[in-house]
Amino acid sequence: MVSTLKWWESAVIYQIYPRSFNDSNGDGIGDLPGITERLPYIADLGVDAIWISPFFKSPQRDFGYDVSDYCDIHPEYGTLADFDTMIKRTHELGLKLMIDIVPAHCSDQHPWFEESRQSRDNPKADWFHWVDPKPDGSAPTNWLSFFGGRAWTWEPRRQQYYLHNFLAQQPNLNHANPAVQAAFVDVAKFWFDRGVDGFRLDAVHTINADAAPYADNLANPSFVPGALPQQQQPFFRQLHDSAQLNQPSIQRFSEAYRQCADSYEGDRFLMGEVHGDDARKVSQTFTAEGRLHATYNFNLLAWDGLSVSEMRSVISEAVEAFNDSGRLCFAFSNHDVPRSATRQLGALGLDPSQQQAMQLLLLKLESCLIGSTCIYQGEELALPDVRDIPVEQMQDPWGIEFAPAFLGRDTCRTPMVWRAAAPNGGFSSAASTWLPVAKSHLARAGLDEAERADSVYRHFADFLGWRKSQPALVSANSITNIGGDEHTLSFERISDAQTLRCHFNFKTLAATFEEL
Numbered sequence: 001m002v003s004t005l006k007w008w009e010s011a012v013i014y015q016i017y018p019r020s021f022n023d024s025n026g027d028g029i030g031d032l033p034g035i036t037e038r039l040p041y042i043a044d045l046g047v048d049a050i051w052i053s054p055f056f057k058s059p060q061r062d063f064g065y066d067v068s069d070y071c072d073i074h075p076e077y078g079t080l081a082d083f084d085t086m087i088k089r090t091h092e093l094g095l096k097l098m099i100d101i102v103p104a105h106c107s108d109q110h111p112w113f114e115e116s117r118q119s120r121d122n123p124k125a126d127w128f129h130w131v132d133p134k135p136d137g138s139a140p141t142n143w144l145s146f147f148g149g150r151a152w153t154w155e156p157r158r159q160q161y162y163l164h165n166f167l168a169q170q171p172n173l174n175h176a177n178p179a180v181q182a183a184f185v186d187v188a189k190f191w192f193d194r195g196v197d198g199f200r201l202d203a204v205h206t207i208n209a210d211a212a213p214y215a216d217n218l219a220n221p222s223f224v225p226g227a228l229p230q231q232q233q234p235f236f237r238q239l240h241d242s243a244q245l246n247q248p249s250i251q252r253f254s255e256a257y258r259q260c261a262d263s264y265e266g267d268r269f270l271m272g273e274v275h276g277d278d279a280r281k282v283s284q285t286f287t288a289e290g291r292l293h294a295t296y297n298f299n300l301l302a303w304d305g306l307s308v309s310e311m312r313s314v315i316s317e318a319v320e321a322f323n324d325s326g327r328l329c330f331a332f333s334n335h336d337v338p339r340s341a342t343r344q345l346g347a348l349g350l351d352p353s354q355q356q357a358m359q360l361l362l363l364k365l366e367s368c369l370i371g372s373t374c375i376y377q378g379e380e381l382a383l384p385d386v387r388d389i390p391v392e393q394m395q396d397p398w399g400i401e402f403a404p405a406f407l408g409r410d411t412c413r414t415p416m417v418w419r420a421a422a423p424n425g426g427f428s429s430a431a432s433t434w435l436p437v438a439k440s441h442l443a444r445a446g447l448d449e450a451e452r453a454d455s456v457y458r459h460f461a462d463f464l465g466w467r468k469s470q471p472a473l474v475s476a477n478s479i480t481n482i483g484g485d486e487h488t489l490s491f492e493r494i495s496d497a498q499t500l501r502c503h504f505n506f507k508t509l510a511a512t513f514e515e516l
């Protein structure tokens with residue numbers, strides 16, 4: 001069917017975590033040639049696009065979200081030639097390719113930071129947020145880091161603090177400096193010139209683009225410690241949009257990026273990962289005229305899962321702000337939260353025997369919402385979260401900081417399995433892999449499941465084939481009559497050619513569709 005929407009307005013996007021997808025050279029770590037080898041598996045599923053988490057040169061302190069060269073490939077993942085082969089094959093299979101750009105911070109081993117930290121007067125002196133201590137020697141503001149502790153670290157060479165909203169090894173770039181912005185536009189051009197169709201822009205709300213002096217964050221008057229340890233961090237006791245995050249100056253970045261994307265042919269897409277004290281307002285601000293095309297909606301990703309009524313509220317609230325537009329992207333899973341097959345099973349009070357049917361229902365639901373949706377690798381197999389990784393084998397710095405109270409993000413990042421009977425489930429021929437392969441995943445190995453008639457993969461592939469022929473789902477972005485009860489969720493999708501009633505029953509785990 002020929003749609004008048006741009007590709008990204010209704011795309012089903014498959015997210016790949018490259019370290020854990022497929023290892024082609026037997027070192028226990030996934031790589032780009034490994035992705036190329038599995039592209040037919042992704043194309044056969046019937047998705048429209050791929051988003052690959054960072055594969056740039058990086059010391060891997062935050063597994064690629066700490067970049068030391070934005071225009072080269074991390075040696076464990078391959079070479080630029082491997083990237084060119086991968087993108088060529090992706091396009092031949094009719095898929096779009098999105099990559100993950102990390103503009104807010106780089107690695108402390110990036111040459112920009114290595115130079116900047118040496119003195120107060122070198123050519124890169126002003127590329128990061130360097131601030132003098134308070135008269136008593138303490139940090140300039142009360143800002144805290146997402147991963148625990150202060151957002152400021154002392155640099156003895158400069159006798160100053162630098163800002164990092166995540167790890168101390170991820171210094172925040174100073175986007176108040178026009179040279180930093182220009183460098184990031186050059187990064188965008190480098191990858192657009194190589195043919196990428198769009199970017200997922202990492203943690204854009206954590207870009208700091210204001211010049212010092214910085215104000216303190218205000219206390220969050222409605223802070224209630226959440227049930228989960230990661231929700232009890234002091235970080236959540238503050239209101240961040242009062243000073244640290246989401247200041248209006250960030251939009252200089254989104255406007256520069258949009259201008260760059262618009263200077264290329266072929267609907268290059270910019271999707272921002274944004275968050276804030278008022279997430280809806282932040283998403284609207286980032287997608288205002290001349291800024292990003294869409295933002296990533298976090299609200300279906302709740303750490304402890306959502307009841308049907310909560311899902312309905314999330315959808316209704318997002319739709320209130322974005323109906324009739326494709327300027328948002330929903331997701332039930334990604335590389336930062338426990339896998340939805342486990343999270344949602346608990347939240348919906350279902351039995352483990354229902355896990356696959358429930359996951360299929362979630363996949364269908366998100367593919368019927370307005371805008372785009374991101375499916376995380378393994379969701380098409382209903383892979384459960386992996387909670388038995390021995391502490392000494394954990395890799396995620398956030399989990400290592402909190403374990404055993406909170407296991408961090410390794411639980412959703414274990415290697416994909418491809419063939420139950422192969423060593424390491426077919427992920428790698430190495431003696432050991434960077435995170436252990438989960439035994440609980442072997443019965444749902446990707447290539448095995450793609451061949452099995454009754455698998456979640458096959459049913460979802462059939463569903464995506466059907467979806468492509470429904471004008472209300474792929475030719476318009478209008479949704480209405482969101483309703484249902486404790487166990488059911490329903491809505492109507494409308495285009496000029498069709499009104500489609502979509503009904504999801506979380507008791508019988510059936511999705512039904514009726515043309516009105």
Ligand code: BGC
Nearest residue numbers: 062065102166202203273336
């Ligand atoms: C990414 C995380 C990463 C963080 C810092 C995000 O939101 O999704 O995986 O740790 O940004 O870059």
